[in-house]
Amino acid sequence: MLSDADYLRFGRQLLLPEWGEAGQAALANKRVLILGLGGLGCPAIQYLAGAGVGRLRLVDGDTVSLSNLPRQTLYSPAQVGQGKAQAAKAWVTAHNGRLDVEAIDRMATPAQLPALLKGVDLVLDCTDNLTTRHAINAACYRAGIPLVSGAAVGWQGQLMVIEPGAPDAACFACLSDPADEAQAASCREAGVVGPVVGSVGTLQALLGLKLMLGVAVDNQLHRFDGRQFQWQRFALPKAQDCPVCGGLKEAR
Ligand SMILES: [Zn+2]
Numbered sequence: 373m374l375s376d377a378d379y380l381r382f383g384r385q386l387l388l389p390e391w392g393e394a395g396q397a398a399l400a401n402k403r404v405l406i407l408g409l410g411g412l413g414c415p416a417i418q419y420l421a422g423a424g425v426g427r428l429r430l431v432d433g434d435t436v437s438l439s440n441l442p443r444q445t446l447y448s449p450a451q452v453g454q455g456k457a458q459a460a461k462a463w464v465t466a467h468n469g470r471l472d473v474e475a476i477d478r479m480a481t482p483a484q485l486p487a488l489l490k491g492v493d494l495v496l497d498c499t500d501n502l503t504t505r506h507a508i509n510a511a512c513y514r515a516g517i518p519l520v521s522g523a524a525v526g527w528q529g530q531l532m533v534i535e536p537g538a539p540d541a542a543c544f545a546c547l548s549d550p551a552d553e554a555q556a557a558s559c560r561e562a563g564v565v566g567p568v569v570g571s572v573g574t575l576q577a578l579l580g581l582k583l584m585l586g587v588a589v590d591n592q593l594h595r596f597d598g599r600q601f602q603w604q605r606f607a608l609p610k611a612q613d614c615p616v617c618g619g620l621k622e623a624r
Contacts, residue, residue: 373397382424395585396424402584403427403472405492407480407508409456410434411443411569412498412522412576418445419577420496421464425584427472428464431488432456433479443566480504485511494583496576497521500560509534509544510616518583519544522576525562527598529572532608533579533589536617541591542608545616568598 374382374393385391402425406413409432420428434456436447446463447456457475464473480488480499485507489495495517497508505521512519513536521544522531534543575594582589593606612618 378424385423390585390587399424399581399584400426402493403429403491404580404584405429405431405488405495406498407431407488407495407504408498408500409444409446409460410440410498410500411564411566412500412524412573413460413496414444414446415570415573416496416498416522416577416580417460417464418467419574420580421467421471423577423581424468425471425581427474429474429476429488429492430457430460430464431476431478431480432460433477443564443569445570480508482507482511486515489515489517492517494580495519496580498573498576506545512536513543513616520576520579520583522572524569524572525564527565527568528595529568529598530593530595531572531575531579532593533583533591535583535589535591538591540610541617542610543614543617546608546611546614546618547593565598568596571596571598 374396378396382396386393386396404420404425406417406428409430417428436451436454436456436459438452440447441449446460451459455477457477461473461475464471489511495512497505497519499505509519509521512534516536519534520531521534523529535541579589591608593608595604610617
């Protein structure tokens with residue numbers, strides 16, 4: 373049930389036919405795991421918390437540094453040196469004290485992922501390296517939890533939704549170019565444009581909200597080039613020999 377304060381606060385989104393009171397009540401009961409609290413995670417958290425998603429599990433072992441501030445919009449100069457998980461939790465709590473926020477101040481290793489996924493309805497991969505990305509994809513697929521994967525480096529960003537069990541839907545490991553240098557390069561080495569990574573993080577929140585509200589999403593790979601100012605989308609065929617999702621459909 374929504375309170376009077378909820379009607380006032382969320383009035384503009386309650387007006388949307390796809391959203392409404394039922395959608396708002398559903399969001400209040402969802403738990404979202406956000407892995408990586410950098411340039412992607414910051415705007416994603418702001419929009420998920422803003423929308424009234426009831427439970428957020430925030431995971432990052434890093435501390436805030438001065439070089440984060442151009443794009444990691446949750447943090448202030450006074451928080452340089454603090455753990456990102458606690459600093460992000462402080463932002464969410466100040467924004468809406470009714471949300472349930474867990475701050476986990478360590479990096480998500482493959483061994484820890486099953487525990488982090490417990491009780492979670494949706495995962496946002498906002499990490500910044502390919503090895504972790506693949507581990508998250510595999511763990512979510514195994515657990516049957518939808519995943520919104522985002523990445524950005526230089527002027528380029530990309531995102532895709534991975535829905536385990538959706539007919540013919542590919543997963544992150546189906547991408548034919550895991551060694552793609554554009555993906556493999558890290559922001560630390562190649563630089564990154566703040567509004568590009570911020571746009572991808574914002575759109576991860578949008579896709580996550582759509583998934584939780586039951587609004588259709590596609591399973592394509594979306595790439596944005598901020599220098600050319602162009603979006604491209606690629607249909608991703610399910611790789612039959614994919615080590616994560618290949619053959620799973622037949623096995624079910
Ligand atoms: Zn796959």
